[in-house]
Amino acid sequence: MSAADSKEALPPPSSPESNASPVKDVEDNGAPATKEDQHIYVAETLSTPRQILFIATVCMAMFTNQLGLGNTVGIVGIIGKSFGLNTAGEQVWLLAGYSLSIGTFILIAGRLGDEFGHKRLFVIGMAWYALWSLIAGLAVYSSYVLFIFARVFQGMGPAMTLPSSLAILGSSYSPGPRKNMAFAWFGGTAPFGAIAGFTFGGLFSLAWWPWTYWSQAIALAALAAFGAWVIPDQPLTPSVKQQSWHDKMKFMDVPGCVTGVASLVLFNFAWNEAVVVGWEQPYVYVCLILGVLFGAVFFGIEAFWAPNPIIPFAAFNVDIFFIFGCTAAGWATFGIWVFYFAQLVMQIRGISPLLLAAWYSPVIPSGLLSALAVGKTIGKLPASWIMVVGQLAYVVGSILAATMPVHSNYWTYFFFSVIIICVGMDSSFPAATVIFSDAVPPKYQGIGASVVMTIVNYSISLGLGFAGTAEREVKKGADGLAGDLLGIRAALWVSVGLAGLGLVLSLLFVAKEHFLGRASVVKT
Structure with a gap:
């Protein structure tokens, strides 16, 4: 951030020069906003060094997402051979489960963040990611089945942190150059994360490949703790604060979540499992058919029944x-x-x-x-x-x-x-x-x-x-x-x-x- 930008920044709340935080004081239709409509852009109340730490921490969601892909692509052959999986086709699940999990749960995680707080979900996501990275390394003492499960559950971490990070950045800055730059840095960390994954995966594989995941677990746990401190609390809207647990569950669109997840998981599982066991196995066809059926039910729920659809078809x-x-x-x-x-x-x-x-x-x-x-x-x-x-x-x-x-x-x-x-x-x-x-x-x-x-x-x-x-x-x-x-x-x-x-x-x-x-x- 430039010096000019820092001069334009509003003083922190403790400053005697400011009695209020930056807020959105006009509604979209041009009418003055009520007190409940005002939105506090919390990042703009921070000092420049604190803003840099804040943006860097939030951008770690994209960085660690790509890190989790890159650190396995480069050493998937080494991991596979340690479990007796010798061909690329047999090793696909070691990689595919991670992306499947992110793609399946990211919308649900975004809705959870809306209801329970995006900062909270960011911290939980990093901690969850750390736990299953630890287990992925420990799978060396078990079998490839545990490793694949760990990779799938690893993916739920970025599924929580990615939409939460976007929401945090979007709500923490008012529209303008700073907000645009924050989002630019968020996207710009992706290639750095991928190459860091390739590099550290290759380095740790020279010693013992589980350290790729154990070192990742240590870094992610530190990020979770640091994020809890450096990310400002995100204000919830009054309507969200006043919702009962029943209203929250209704807003979550539970039937849509269940059928959507079932469809995505079963359909994807059929295609990737067929690589390992072949299409001759009956359970592969059954999973594929069930995935299509659950998908049809999901579409019907979202298009015609759900009052708050998770995907508004x-x-x-x-x-x-x-x-x-x-x-x-x-x-x-x-x-x-x-x-x-x-x-x-x-x-x-x-x-x-x-x-x-x-x-x-x-x-x-x-x-x-x-x-x-x-x-x-x-x-x-x-x-x-x-x-x-x-x-x-x-x-x-x-x-x-x-x-x-x-x-x-x-x-x-x-x-x-x-x-x-x-x-x-x-x-x-x-x-x-x-x-x-x-x-x-x-x-x-x-x-x-x-x-x-x-x-x-x-x-x-x-x-x-x-x-x-x-x-x-x-x-x-x-x-x-x-x-x-x-x-x-x-x-x-x-x-x-x-x-x-x-x-x-x-x-x-x-x-x-x-x-x-x-x-x-x-x-x-």
């Missing part, structure tokens, strides 16, 4: 479903790319986890520059065209990965694939949130980022299930490195197909927008 229009499709296809591509591209160069080519961290390191400058470019152009260029750019980047980056000769020079296929895929990541997410915001009524604006983040994380896990099935089927009967290479190539071509689907959907959306215009929004 009744308010969605055709624009939303285009965005859902583009986002899901793009991030499923990313999930396959990051896992199987790493397997290609580590399992087939033989590079070390630490060298993999160095090979992936261009995501930092590429991610930051892409985010900055999108931030500068998203108001000047239609978000739909930015989505097309992102989907095209996914196509090109995934083709480079799928066609890379095993022993090619790093500065050709791998380097450019990393650079280009980052453009897809940092273009598609902001474009999706902007289009979602434009396509839904004002009262549903708050769930936009959470819905998109749900699709992002769930699609990563589901994409790995699709790719793992292709790997298993293609390499049947082929042994050794040649068979492994066939399977990995097949999985990477699945990512190309998904990226192509996303590009087609984004182009159809642009064409629809050009000829028919945006779908109308009912202002409710």
Whole structure:
């Protein structure tokens, strides 16, 4: 934060120069706000050093989320072999369970934060994440089943901290440059977290891989304690304060939560479990069918029955479903790319986890520059065209990965694939949130980022299930490195197909927008 910014900051509450905290003193319709309507922007009452600590701590939600993905991708082969899982397909669950859990529970966690306080949920989420990171390391004394369960429960930590962090930042600053910069730093920590995960995973694997998770548990526990101190208390609205427990549960949309979670878990479990045991097992089909049935029930509850739906399908229009499709296809591509591209160069080519961290390191400058470019152009260029750019980047980056000769020079296929895929990541997410915001009524604006983040994380896990099935089927009967290479190539071509689907959907959306215009929004 600049010196100019600090001069503009309002003095802290204890200062004799200020008798009140910064508040929102005018309602949206221009009428003076009542006392109950006033919103206190608590971060603006803090000194500049305290604000820096506050923002840095809240941004750790995104950093640790990506850390939990990166620290396993680089050493998944080492972990898998310690449990007797030798192929990439068998090791998919070691990674997929984490993203599945985040994608499944993030909306529920956001609603819990609305009801019980986002600071409280942030602290609980970090502590929960720490506990299951500890258990993930201890799984070395048990079996891969415990490790997978630990990874699934780990994911519930970021599912709590991510929406809570966004809500904390959104409510702690008034609209303006400081708020924009806070959100920019939040997104900008993602590539740093991923590379930190690759690096520390590789370092600790040189000693003993469980220390990857034990060290993570120590850091997360410290973050939980630090967050409880440095994050200001977030004021609850009077209506939330006065709600009874029964009203809170009604607002939580319990039937929708239960059926939605059941649908997402069963459907995803079927695809990823089929990679391990094959589609011949009856319980895989049963889980898939039950997942679809629960999904239909969930849709009916949310669209026609729930008074406070966790996902307001009744308010969605055709624009939303285009965005859902583009986002899901793009991030499923990313999930396959990051896992199987790493397997290609580590399992087939033989590079070390630490060298993999160095090979992936261009995501930092590429991610930051892409985010900055999108931030500068998203108001000047239609978000739909930015989505097309992102989907095209996914196509090109995934083709480079799928066609890379095993022993090619790093500065050709791998380097450019990393650079280009980052453009897809940092273009598609902001474009999706902007289009979602434009396509839904004002009262549903708050769930936009959470819905998109749900699709992002769930699609990563589901994409790995699709790719793992292709790997298993293609390499049947082929042994050794040649068979492994066939399977990995097949999985990477699945990512190309998904990226192509996303590009087609984004182009159809642009064409629809050009000829028919945006779908109308009912202002409710």
